[in-house]
Amino acid sequence: MAEYPPFAVTADLVVLTVRADELAVLLVRRGIPPYEGAWALPGGFVGIDEDLPDAAVRELAEETGLPEPAGHLEQLGTYGHPGRDPRGRVVTVAWLALLPDLPTPVAGTDAAAAEWVPVTKVARDRLAFDHDRILADGLERARAKLEYTPLAAAFCPPEFTVAQLRTVYETVWDTRLDPRNFHRKVTGTPGFVEPVGRSTEGDRGRPAQLFRRGPATLLHPPMLRQHR
Amino acid sequence: MAEYPPFAVTADLVVLTVRADELAVLLVRRGIPPYEGAWALPGGFVGIDEDLPDAAVRELAEETGLPEPAGHLEQLGTYGHPGRDPRGRVVTVAWLALLPDLPTPVAGTDAAAAEWVPVTKVARDRLAFDHDRILADGLERARAKLEYTPLAAAFCPPEFTVAQLRTVYETVWDTRLDPRNFHRKVTGTPGFVEPVGRSTEGDRGRPAQLFRRGPATLLHPPMLRQHR
DNA sequence: GAAATAGTGTCTTTGAGACAGTATTTA
DNA sequence: TAAATACTGTCTCAAAGACACTATTTC
Numbered sequence: 001m002a003e004y005p006p007f008a009v010t011a012d013l014v015v016l017t018v019r020a021d022e023l024a025v026l027l028v029r030r031g032i033p034p035y036e037g038a039w040a041l042p043g044g045f046v047g048i049d050e051d052l053p054d055a056a057v058r059e060l061a062e063e064t065g066l067p068e069p070a071g072h073l074e075q076l077g078t079y080g081h082p083g084r085d086p087r088g089r090v091v092t093v094a095w096l097a098l099l100p101d102l103p104t105p106v107a108g109t110d111a112a113a114a115e116w117v118p119v120t121k122v123a124r125d126r127l128a129f130d131h132d133r134i135l136a137d138g139l140e141r142a143r144a145k146l147e148y149t150p151l152a153a154a155f156c157p158p159e160f161t162v163a164q165l166r167t168v169y170e171t172v173w174d175t176r177l178d179p180r181n182f183h184r185k186v187t188g189t190p191g192f193v194e195p196v197g198r199s200t201e202g203d204r205g206r207p208a209q210l211f212r213r214g215p216a217t218l219l220h221p222p223m224l225r226q227h228r
Numbered sequence: 229m230a231e232y233p234p235f236a237v238t239a240d241l242v243v244l245t246v247r248a249d250e251l252a253v254l255l256v257r258r259g260i261p262p263y264e265g266a267w268a269l270p271g272g273f274v275g276i277d278e279d280l281p282d283a284a285v286r287e288l289a290e291e292t293g294l295p296e297p298a299g300h301l302e303q304l305g306t307y308g309h310p311g312r313d314p315r316g317r318v319v320t321v322a323w324l325a326l327l328p329d330l331p332t333p334v335a336g337t338d339a340a341a342a343e344w345v346p347v348t349k350v351a352r353d354r355l356a357f358d359h360d361r362i363l364a365d366g367l368e369r370a371r372a373k374l375e376y377t378p379l380a381a382a383f384c385p386p387e388f389t390v391a392q393l394r395t396v397y398e399t400v401w402d403t404r405l406d407p408r409n410f411h412r413k414v415t416g417t418p419g420f421v422e423p424v425g426r427s428t429e430g431d432r433g434r435p436a437q438l439f440r441r442g443p444a445t446l447l448h449p450p451m452l453r454q455h456r
Numbered sequence: 457g458a459a460a461t462a463g464t465g466t467c468t469t470t471g472a473g474a475c476a477g478t479a480t481t482t483a
Numbered sequence: 484t485a486a487a488t489a490c491t492g493t494c495t496c497a498a499a500g501a502c503a504c505t506a507t508t509t510c
Contacts, residue, residue, distance in 0.1 A: 004236040004273050004316075004318075005236070005237075005273065005274070005275060005276035006234035006235070006236070006276075007234070007235045007236070007237045007274075007276075007319075008232040008233070008234070008235070009233075009235045009237075009308070009319055045232055045233065046233070046235075046308075047233060048233035048234075048235075048310075048317055049310050049317075050310070051308070051309055051310060052306065052307075052308040052309075052319070075305055075306065077303055077305075077306075078280065078303065078305075078306040078321050079280075080237070080274075080279070080280040080321070081279050081280075082276075082277050082278070082279060088232075089276055089277075090232075091235075091237055091280070091319070091321075093306050093308070093319075148376075161462090162462080162463090163461080163462080178500070178501075178502085179461085179462080179463090180462090180463070180464080180501090180502080181499070181500060181501080181502095183462075183463060183464090184463085184464080185498090185499085187463095188498095199462095201508095202508095202509090203460095203461080203508085203509085204459080204460050204461065204508075204509055204510085205459085205460040205461025205462065205507075205508055205509075206460080206461055206462040206463080206506060206507040206508050207461090207462080207507070207508065208461075208462055208463090209462085209463090221497095221498070221499090224499075389489090390489085390490090391488080391489080406473070406474075406475085407488085407489080407490090408474090408475080408489090408490070408491080409472070409473060409474080409475095411489075411490065411491090412490090412491085413471095413472085415490095416471095429481095430481095430482085431481085431482085431487095431488080432481075432482055432483085432486080432487050432488065433480075433481055433482075433486085433487040433488025433489065434479060434480040434481050434487080434488050434489040434490080435480070435481065435488090435489080436488075436489060436490090437489085437490095449470095449471070449472090452472075
């Protein structure tokens with residue numbers, strides 16, 4: 001392979017969760033140059049014998065301290081502008097992860113400096129490298145995917161109420177949805193959610209049925225934002 | 229950069245067009261090992277100082293023999309399984325291109341062996357490397373995007389009729405659409421198409437208005453396949 | 457009981473799909 | 484004139500949005 005130009009390849013992660021009614025992204029403070037002290041997306045170099053998804057899963061586990069995240073992980077895109085890393089030619093494969101709010105505080109191997117930051121508080125053009133752009137693309141992808149896939153449930157624990165699911169939509173889209181129409185829509189869309197058979201207890205108001213994710217991968221008809 | 233694992237990076241292209249009422253993909257016959265003699269997606273190595281989209285545009289120009297393709301080009305995904313290329317660790321960034329049927333036969337620098345192959349005639353598991361998977365992903369992406377974006381027009385020349393646009397949908401989705409409802413839908417969706425003011429001449433039947441692409445980037449409401 | 461939250465019923469409007477019917481060309 | 488294709492009108496049905504109403508809990 002000596003005849004081909006040598007690149008370094010990294011895996012960077014846009015890890016999103018919904019906590020305290022805000023959409024938050026996992027960021028780390030860089031401890032070494034370049035961009036020392038700046039916020040960045042978590043990530044790292046891909047091993048020469050490591051598959052790309054494996055590298056993403058490994059980084060996610062290292063940063064969140066959780067072995068199997070139970071959320072959703074998908075490839076977001078690849079960013080490789082020649083000047084994006086002052087150390088040389090580094091191409092990064094970016095991944096989008098959607099996780100339920102983690103009860104355990106983030107504390108893994110590399111996770112000392114990792115923090116959940118509400119996306120509204122991420123200062124413009126303040127992330128290292130081209131991570132602003134990657135984060136923006138990840139947010140756009142997540143918002144779009146809530147419309148036509150059941151991925152909102154990836155932000156929820158294994159069992160959740162319709163109201164919890166609605167909060168996810170309202171938080172990610174920053175809108176209000178009619179609870180009654182939302183309920184009919186979610187329970188009426190085949191394969192979106194499945195009743196567990198039990199209900200919540202101890203909360204204010206009438207107990208709510210618990211649901212888990214259904215088998216659908218695509219929602220028909222889709223959930224609608226009002227961009228019309 | 230000596231401390232980081234060295235990868236080779238390639239750009240591979242899924243180039244689609246609609247010709248003779250069939251969806252066709254541009255394939256090349258490999259002239260050198262590995263996979264010598266097998267069909268493959270067009271592509272090649274990314275230069276060490278070359279931006280990723282530039283590499284895709286360059287490969288597209290080389291393979292189609294056209295300088296500015298006027299169609300659509302977007303990143304499809306990145307494929308980097310350790311065993312995918314026997315020459316070593318090669319990560320490929322795959323791109324999806326949608327082009328109008330090219331009046332000029334394919335004949336560029338590297339294009340001697342390039343051919344349009346109807347996607348229905350691409351034998352399963354017969355492409356080099358993991359190009360079967362990449363092609364399948366490209367087809368799925370193209371089919372999905374016709375629903376909620378105006379990208380069908382990328383398969384048409386700069387000026388086209390509603391019937392031409394409908395043929396694109398029917399070909400890519402392999403369905404029949406009602407010409408009358410399709411006409412109302414397309415002309416009634418804001419920003420999808422704009423009337424040029426002229427009409428076709430010389431064809432059988434009533435002349436059809438010519439349209440060009442409108443400014444919309446997302447279709448609301450979307451065009452619908454009957455997957456329900 | 458009041459307040460809160462879950463869930464149902466129903467009305468209105470919008471848009472998709474079916475398809476009759478009209479318009480304008482070529483052969 | 485017949486055939487072909489472009490386009491319009493209209494009906495029916497499904498689903499979105501508004502919102503009154505009922506159900507079941509905690510305080």
